Amino acid sequence: MKVAVNELNLKTNNGYSISSLQFLPKISNDKIIIISSATGVLQKYYSKFASYFAAHGFIVYTFDYYGIGNSDSNPNRLKHNNCDLKSWGQNDQAAVVSFAKNYTSNAELTLITHSIGGQIIGFNPNYQDIDKIVMVASQSGYWKYFNGIHYFKMWLLWYVIIPLLTPFFGYFPSKKLRLFENLPKNMVYEWAKWGKRKDYLMHFYNAEEYFFDKIEVPILSLSFKGDNFAPIETVNWLTKQYINAKTERVHFIKPINSAMLKHFGFFKQKFKDPIWTMTMDWILTGKKPIE
Numbered sequence: 469m470k471v472a473v474n475e476l477n478l479k480t481n482n483g484y485s486i487s488s489l490q491f492l493p494k495i496s497n498d499k500i501i502i503i504s505s506a507t508g509v510l511q512k513y514y515s516k517f518a519s520y521f522a523a524h525g526f527i528v529y530t531f532d533y534y535g536i537g538n539s540d541s542n543p544n545r546l547k548h549n550n551c552d553l554k555s556w557g558q559n560d561q562a563a564v565v566s567f568a569k570n571y572t573s574n575a576e577l578t579l580i581t582h583s584i585g586g587q588i589i590g591f592n593p594n595y596q597d598i599d600k601i602v603m604v605a606s607q608s609g610y611w612k613y614f615n616g617i618h619y620f621k622m623w624l625l626w627y628v629i630i631p632l633l634t635p636f637f638g639y640f641p642s643k644k645l646r647l648f649e650n651l652p653k654n655m656v657y658e659w660a661k662w663g664k665r666k667d668y669l670m671h672f673y674n675a676e677e678y679f680f681d682k683i684e685v686p687i688l689s690l691s692f693k694g695d696n697f698a699p700i701e702t703v704n705w706l707t708k709q710y711i712n713a714k715t716e717r718v719h720f721i722k723p724i725n726s727a728m729l730k731h732f733g734f735f736k737q738k739f740k741d742p743i744w745t746m747t748m749d750w751i752l753t754g755k756k757p758i759e
Contacts, residue, residue: 470494471522480534480559482551487511487538488564489696491518495698497525499751500568500577501631504561504585505530506605506731510537510650514582517735520744527575529568533560535639535652540675547638548549549652553659554677557588578743581606582735583698586689586706587669590680598745601687601713602747604734605695607702618696626663630656670709686714686751688757690734693721697731718757 476488489511501521503514511530518528532539533556535549551559561579578600582587586606589595611622612617634640640651665671670680687710691703700719707715720729724739733739746757 469479471519473519476567478531478563480563482555482559484534484540484551484559486531486534486563487513488529488567489518491522491530493522493525493527493529495525496527496572496575498575499526500570500572500575501526501528501751502528502561502564502568502577502579503528504564504579504581504588505533505536506583506585506648508536508651509582510649512537513732514735516737517744520737520740521748524748527572529564531560531564535655535692536649541649542690543637543650544617546650546652549639550654550655551652551681552583552654553662554588555590556584556655557591558677561585561588562592562594565592566599567716569594569597576600578602580604580747589683590669590678590709592679598683598685600685600751601683602610602750603687603689603703603707605691605698605703605731606689606706606723607691607698608668608705609659610666610668610702610705612666613702613705614696614699618699622663626660630660643708668705680709681711683710684712684714686754687716688747689717690717690757691717691719692729692731692733693719694728695731709726716756717749718759720759722759 472492474490477485478488511532514530522528576599579598580602582604586603614622634653639653640656642648642650662669689707691700749755
């Protein structure tokens with residue numbers, strides 16, 4: 469089934485605009501999916517996943533955080549981007565949720581997060597408009613939770629690479645390091661501050677900005693063996709921060725279609741069967757995926 473794709477320019481609460489894509493089905497099932505990206509990952513990475521769900525009746529939204537991709541990522545503009553990491557939840561993720569609910573007011577909304585997208589749900593003031601959450605490899609970034617060479621890499625990122633390179637460029641030059649998209653300076657400074665603390669983002673708890681304990685909807689939290697960006701301990705930690713949610717944890721330990729999903733595989737088309745179909749089953753029926 470073909471789907472229509474609309475380009476949107478959404479205004480956030482603090483006045484800037486972000487790029488979003490809306491995937492519209494031919495016949496809607498009155499259900500919404502919003503995909504909240506991983507750090508520095510372009511929304512187009514999720515387009516096949518979005519199209520698949522739209523072809524099954526869902527209205528699906530992807531978006532670029534402010535400073536990423538089509539959301540004002542020009543290096544000269546990025547130098548003047550003063551938004552921190554919390555802002556990606558408070559403003560960007562919140563703006564897409566608000567637009568989606570206004571566009572289809574009575575539809576059930578599922579937020580699917582990848583990596584950092586699951587961290588910033590707790591800063592989203594529109595959390596009450598979210599009916600279900602699927603967290604894909606969403607984790608803590610505390611460096612001591614990582615293993616082997618990745619233990620050292622995380623320490624190096626928080627204590628050396630970000631503090632050294634960011635002031636020189638005026639933003640974090642991820643592309644030069646072949647990591648991901650370039651990142652705003654205040655965003656990476658806050659990210660590094662969290663990564664140095666055992667309690668990560670909860671170390672800096674502020675009752676006016678934190679909604680982690682207010683989220684009570686069903687959450688499916690997924691992790692994958694061999695994911696060096698989100699080891700099982702880091703995913704367990706973040707999942708527990710949503711203390712009042714109806715949480716289900718699934719950790720995949722076996723290869724699927726002869727390969728491990730690791731950190732980015734969930735959204736790749738070769739894992740459509742059974743991963744995407746199991747996810748759809750959970751959204752529609754609450755059936756827990758088989759590990």
